[in-house]
Amino acid sequence: MGRNEIRLRRKRTISSGADRYRNYGTILERHEREQRLKKILKVFVMFIAVLILIMIITMLGRWEKRSGNAGADLIFGTGTQQSRTLMVSSSNTALSCDAVVSFQQRPSKY
Amino acid sequence: MSEDEIRQEIEIINRSKRDPRAFGVLYEKYFDRIYYFILRQTDDEALAGDLCSQTFVNVLNHLHQFEFRGVPFSAWLYKIASNEVRKHYRKNKGKKIFSLEEPRVKELFDQGNDGWDEELVEKLIVFMNDLPTEMLEVLELRFFENKDFKEIAYILDITESGAKMRTYRALDKLRKNFNLKIKYDG
Numbered sequence: 001m002g003r004n005e006i007r008l009r010r011k012r013t014i015s016s017g018a019d020r021y022r023n024y025g026t027i028l029e030r031h032e033r034e035q036r037l038k039k040i041l042k043v044f045v046m047f048i049a050v051l052i053l054i055m056i057i058t059m060l061g062r063w064e065k066r067s068g069n070a071g072a073d074l075i076f077g078t079g080t081q082q083s084r085t086l087m088v089s090s091s092n093t094a095l096s097c098d099a100v101v102s103f104q105q106r107p108s109k110y
Numbered sequence: 111m112s113e114d115e116i117r118q119e120i121e122i123i124n125r126s127k128r129d130p131r132a133f134g135v136l137y138e139k140y141f142d143r144i145y146y147f148i149l150r151q152t153d154d155e156a157l158a159g160d161l162c163s164q165t166f167v168n169v170l171n172h173l174h175q176f177e178f179r180g181v182p183f184s185a186w187l188y189k190i191a192s193n194e195v196r197k198h199y200r201k202n203k204g205k206k207i208f209s210l211e212e213p214r215v216k217e218l219f220d221q222g223n224d225g226w227d228e229e230l231v232e233k234l235i236v237f238m239n240d241l242p243t244e245m246l247e248v249l250e251l252r253f254f255e256n257k258d259f260k261e262i263a264y265i266l267d268i269t270e271s272g273a274k275m276r277t278y279r280a281l282d283k284l285r286k287n288f289n290l291k292i293k294y295d296g
Contacts, residue, residue: 027137
C-alpha cells in the first residue's frame with residue numbers, strides 16, 4: 001500500500017459547490033477577531049514583562065539594602081564587641097571592687 | 111498573467127494592508143481555484159470549505175508580510191493553502207488523498223473511449239499510489255493547476271530545477287506504463 005490514496009472522480013466538480021463556503025464577511029470577521037486577540041495577547045505579555053521587571057528591581061533593592069546592613073555590621077560589629085568587652089571588664093572590676101569592699105567591711109562587723 | 115494584471119493586484123494588496131475590506135476583490139477572484147485545489151487533496155467538500163476559509167484568514171493575517179518576488183500573488187495563496195492541507199494531514203495522521211477528475215485525466219492520457227476501460231483505470235490508480243507524495247504534488251500543480259515551474263518551486267519551497275527534475279522523473283515513470291499525451295516542457 002502506498003503512502004497516498006488516489007481517488008478518481010467520475011464527474012467534474014461543479015463550480016456552484018464552492019458557493020456554499022464563499023463568504024467574505026465571515027472571513028473578515030474572523031480576521032478582525034484574531035487581530036483583536038493578538039493585540040490583547042501582546043498587551044498581556046507586555047504587562048507580564050513589566051511586572052517581572054518591577055519584581056526584579058524590588059528584589060535587587062531589598063538585596064542591596066540587606067547587604068548594606070550586613071556591611072555596616074561588619075564595620076561596626078568589632079566596636080560593639082569591644083565596648084561589650086569593656087563593659088564586661090569594667091563590671092568585673094566593679095565586682096571585684098565590691099568584693100574588696102565587702103571583704104573590707106566584713107571584719108569590721110565582727 | 112500580464113504585467114498589468116500583476117500591477118493591479120499589487121495595488122489592491124497595498125490597499126488591503128490598510129483596509130482589509132479591499133481584499134474582497136481578490137477573494138472573489140481566487141476563491142474557486144483555492145477551494146478546488148484543496149478539494150483535490152481532501153476529497154471532502156466540508157473540509158475543503160473549512161481549510162479554504164482558514165487559508166484566506168491566514169492570508170489576511172499575514173498580508174503585511176507579502177512581498178512581490180517575481181511570482182503572481184496566486185502562488186502565495188497556493189503556498190498558504192498547501193501548508194494548511196499539510197498541517198491538516200500532520201494533525202490527523204491520515205493518508206494524503208489525491209482526488210483526480212476522470213475527464214481531466216482522460217485529457218492528459220492519450221486513451222480514447224475504447225481504450226479507457228476499468229482495468230486501465232485500476233492500473234493507473236495502483237501506479238500513482240506508488241508515486242512519492244512530492245512527485246504527485248508537482249504533477250498536480252503542473253497538470254491540474256497549470257502552474258509553471260517557477261510558481262511550483264515557490265509553492266512547494268523547492269528550487270526551480272528541483273521542480274523540473276521531479277516532474278521529469280514522474281512523467282518518465284508514467285510514460286513507461288501508459289500512453290501519455292502530455293509533454294515535459296521544462
